[in-house]
Amino acid sequence: MKSIAIVGASLAGLNAAETLRREGFAGRLVIFGDEPYFPYDRPPLSKEIARGDWPPEKTALPIDALLDDAEWKLGCAVTGLDAASRTLTYGEGQSESFDGIVIATGASPRRLPGTDIKGVHVVRTLDDAIALRDDLARPGCRVVVVGAGFVGQEAAASARKLELSVTMIEAVAPAAHVLGAEIGVIIGDMHRRHGVDVRLGVAAAAFEGVERLEHVHLSDGSVVAADVAILGIGVTPNTGWLEGSGLTIDNGVVCDETCLAAPGIVAAGDIARWPNRRYGELRRVEHWDNAVRQAEHAAKRLLADGGGLNPGPYMPVPWFWSDQYGLKMQLVGSPVAHDEVRIVFGSGEEERFVALYRRGDRLVAALGLAATGKLLKFRRMLENDPSWEEALAAV
Template sequence: MQSVIIIGASLAGLNAAETLRREGYVGRLLVVGEEPHLPYDRPPLSKEIARGEWPVERTALDIDAILDDVEWRLSTKATALEALTRTVTFADGSRESYDGIIIATGAAPRRLAGDAMSGVHVLRTREDAVGLGADLARPDAHIVIVGGGFIGQEVAASARKLGRRVTMLEAVAPAAHVLGCEMGEMLAALHRRNGVDVRLGVAATAFEGEGRLKRVQLSDGTAIDADVALLGIGVVPNSDWLEGSGLTIENGVLCDESCLAAPGIVACGDVACWPNLRNGETRRIEHWDNALRQGEHAAKRLLAEAGGDHPGPYAPVPWFWTDQYGQKLQLLGSPVSHDELRFVIGSSGEDKFVALYRRGDRLTAAIAMGLPAKLNKFRKLLENSASWEEALAISAA
């Protein structure tokens, strides 16, 4: 293998590049990124950057000296791919073929009609965070959070830390689509205790204002006067450019259990959809930890195409965290389609707790707030596909 291109100058792409070099790949290595920046860390965007506590440059990721000979092509967009010949077309019309391709193009925030006005924000890039932070810096700002996912929740917590007025709109309850209704209602209560006006069962239908946001119309016929809004209604994988490529595009780039999308082509990070043999789920995972680990695995899988050791299936126990109101909420495993949620330490009304998720007779996830050490004892159980009875016995010990 003489040439490899990584499409996406992201955390996943960066870790893939470093892994290639550490594993002994010495050929040409090109990293293409649509943004003008070298890889940077996104978690601080909704917190320290949005609150104006850090200069945006502080989000830059350390790049190992092992990548000193890498070609960085920033502000460059890949527009098409021919999988059979591994040929990439760029926005300027140029085309080039490679021995190996790593797709790490991430995801983009969902938008709403009429959201292209001053004061209405999404949050994905450095520029997004700086723009949002400028609006939140105004003492009289009232921000409407449209969607109660984790990005929306973190921005709500940041705005409240700044003393701003916050209204959150969500169809069911914050993060209920991931964590279930009971945990979602607990998160709604947490935000209400911290001064957020949480409105459930209602959606934004229109943004009004002449150049600048002045009002948000709601599905129940009411309206909210507000000059700032954040759309936190999820993301879509950046895979449209791959239509007609010969790859299978289903909720992102569909890979096999090892992250291989086609001969000589792998995917990783938010854009990769793959079957996790540990839990039987085929989906994408939009978490920092997954981008880090999957970038490494995808790079090793690509090298296996050239005779390297096969890394086997990529079957992690997912891990996620969110920081809100001085508390850290952490999730291990997958709560998707769970049959039961049981609190084993504390309860849903407390700021410190540990709860377990069951699907069938298996432990599938564990979640905790403020008790990281208590949560960690369930990691090995999840890695070993422990039974529900084993998990309850450990929690009682």
């Protein structure tokens, strides 16, 4: 291969670029990004940046000197792809063909109807976080968090650290769609102990205000006074620009188990949907750690089309963390469609525990809160597909 394009100046895009160079690719390397910024770290956006603890420039990711000769096309959106010829369309209608392409365009936060009003925020980009920071700095700011997934939880915790009034709205229980209802209730109680008004079984029905947000109407008929609303209701993979590309698009870019989407085209990060042989799942993984590891794997797979060594199937044990109220929550493995969850250490009331997840007769995931050392044992164990009995014996 003589030329490779990376679409997405993201964490995944950056790691793909550095891997290509480390693996010996010396050809032309072009990195497209629709934002005007070099790659930056997203986890601090809902925490350190939203609270005003960090200046925005502190989120910048270090860029290896191996990329000194890379071409960065920032603030330049790619608008189309012809997979057969590996031709990208970008900017003001320019088009160019490449020998290889890495797709790393990530995902965008979902919004609700009627949320195009001042004071309603999503948290995905650096500009999003800066705008939220400025609004949270308003004296006496009242905050409503819609959605209690991990982004919503972190936003709520950040607002409470600023000693703001916070109401969290969730249709079920916090992160219950991932962690299960039992753990969701425990997490909801944790937020209540830290001063959040957690309202479950309701949804945001309308956002009301004259010049900016004043009230959020809930589905149960109640009304919450609010100066700021933060939407944390999930994301949609950025695949619009791939319509008509010839790739298989279904809740992301569908790849084979090696991250190959088409000859000479790979995908990585939030946008990639691939079959993880370890769990028998066709899914996307929206975690920082996956963006790094999958980008490295995808880059090696791309080079295999040019004569390099094929890295084989990408079958990681996913790992995720979230920082809230000075506590670190970590999830390792895949609790999707689990049959049982059991707390084997600590308790929710202590705000320190480890919970194990069973699917069939196998341990498939472990969740820890303020228990990094104990969780590490199960993280190592999950690499070897342990039985449920083996996991319980190791407690």
